[in-house]
Amino acid sequence: xxxxxxxxxxxxxxxxxxxxxxxxxxxxxxxxxxxxxxxxxxxxxxxxxxxxxxxxxxxxxxxxxxxxxxxxxxxxxxxxxxxxxxxxxxxxxxxxxxxxxxxxxxxxxxxxxxxxxxxxxxxxxxxxxxxxxxxxxxxxxxxxxxxxxxxxxxxxxxxxxxxxxxxxxxxxxxxxxxxxxxxxxxxxxxxxxxxxxxxxxxxxxxxxxxxxxxxxxxxxxxxxxxxxxxxxxxxxxxxxxxxxxxxxxxxxxxxxxxxxxxxxxxxxxxxxxxxxxxxxxxxxxxxxxxxxxxxxxxxxxxxxxxxxxxxxxxxxxxxxxxxxxxxxxxxxxxxxxxxxxxxxxxxxxxxxx
Numbered sequence: 217x218x219x220x221x222x223x224x225x226x227x228x229x230x231x232x233x234x235x236x237x238x239x240x241x242x243x244x245x246x247x248x249x250x251x252x253x254x255x256x257x258x259x260x261x262x263x264x265x266x267x268x269x270x271x272x273x274x275x276x277x278x279x280x281x282x283x284x285x286x287x288x289x290x291x292x293x294x295x296x297x298x299x300x301x302x303x304x305x306x307x308x309x310x311x312x313x314x315x316x317x318x319x320x321x322x323x324x325x326x327x328x329x330x331x332x333x334x335x336x337x338x339x340x341x342x343x344x345x346x347x348x349x350x351x352x353x354x355x356x357x358x359x360x361x362x363x364x365x366x367x368x369x370x371x372x373x374x375x376x377x378x379x380x381x382x383x384x385x386x387x388x389x390x391x392x393x394x395x396x397x398x399x400x401x402x403x404x405x406x407x408x409x410x411x412x413x414x415x416x417x418x419x420x421x422x423x424x425x426x427x428x429x430x431x432x433x434x435x436x437x438x439x440x441x442x443x444x445x446x447x448x449x450x451x452x453x454x455x456x457x458x459x460x461x462x463x464x465x466x467x468x469x470x471x472x473x474x475x476x477x478x479x480x481x482x483x484x485x486x487x488x489x490x491x492x493x494x495x496x497x498x499x500x501x502x503x504x505x506x507x508x509x510x511x512x513x514x515x516x517x518x519x520x521x522x523x524x525x526x527x528x529x530x531x532x533x534x535x536x537x538x539x540x541x542x543x544x545x546x547x548x549x550x551x552x553x554x555x556x557x558x559x560x561x562x563x564x565x566x567x568x569x
Contacts (some may be wrong), residue, residue, distance in 0.1 A: 405446035
């Protein structure tokens with residue numbers, strides 16, 4: 217996974233010098249922050265803000281104290297309020313927020329590199345709290361949650377929430393947008409929300425049929441992970457998108473057929489779906505041996521011995537040296553009661569074996 221790097225100078229951000237008239241509590245607060253007595257500074261800040269909620273300097277000093285205590289979400293709130301009340305503080309506010317963000321983002325990267333995904337998630341979460349507007353931190357947090365979900369399924373929902381946050385904060389031209397879209401799709405499948413995934417990506421296909429590669433990549437990954445149901449969902453979407461774009465692909469239909477066939481135990485009707493997908497693959501690459509063989513096996517699973525024998529004959533015609541092809545053909549003819557052809561096929565099998 218590629219992650220953006222931030223090259224920053226770390227170290228404490230100095231408390232900005234304060235000019236102008238301030239309350240006694242706010243003035244004392246500045247001194248306590250300079251001394252490093254952050255708890256006392258916060259207590260004074262609360263008194264100052266109780267007397268004057270619009271005290272921009274008190275908000276800024278609260279943000280600084282919370283930063284030093286690593287309460288970065290509260291720090292962000294006070295910094296943003298300070299900037300709202302006094303736009304002249306914008307630069308100091310931005311520097312402090314960036315300092316908090318970069319600190320935890322870098323720690324998250326280090327933990328992720330060590331494959332300590334729990335620690336990475338903690339740090340990336342703090343980065344998102346330090347600056348909720350940074351989509352890259354939300355994306356890396358989503359990835360960390362997805363890794364944790366491999367051993368704890370409760371993290372799938374958390375990964376989905378963060379992936380959706382990336383989609384909210386970014387746009388399709390950004391690299392992490394597509395990655396977050398794919399990650400969200402995978403989480404929906406893992407959560408058993410395939411229909412929601414279909415709806416999301418169907419809209420994507422309607423808007424841009426050329427997006428099939430994004431969908432196909434998810435389907436292929438799920439196929440490799442032997443998540444047959446998820447693979448079938450996404451590969452079907454990819455195949456439909458390719459058809460609309462006029463770029464149908466042999467591998468897409470073939471892999472879809474594999475996923476559909478693997479679902480036959482829970483839904484026998486998927487065998488016919490698999491055969492249809494394999495036939496579409498053959499329309500693109502005629503006589504492909506693996507596809508012909510898989511169609512024969514699919515008909516055998518249906519106990520449709522007539523069609524199984526037909527495809528079995530086709531298979532041995534394109535791959536005559538495969539002993540298994542003759543063995544399966546012998547089985548088909550035996551089931552059909554044609555013992556002569558069964559013996560012939562079995563004899564070829566014995567020779568090749």
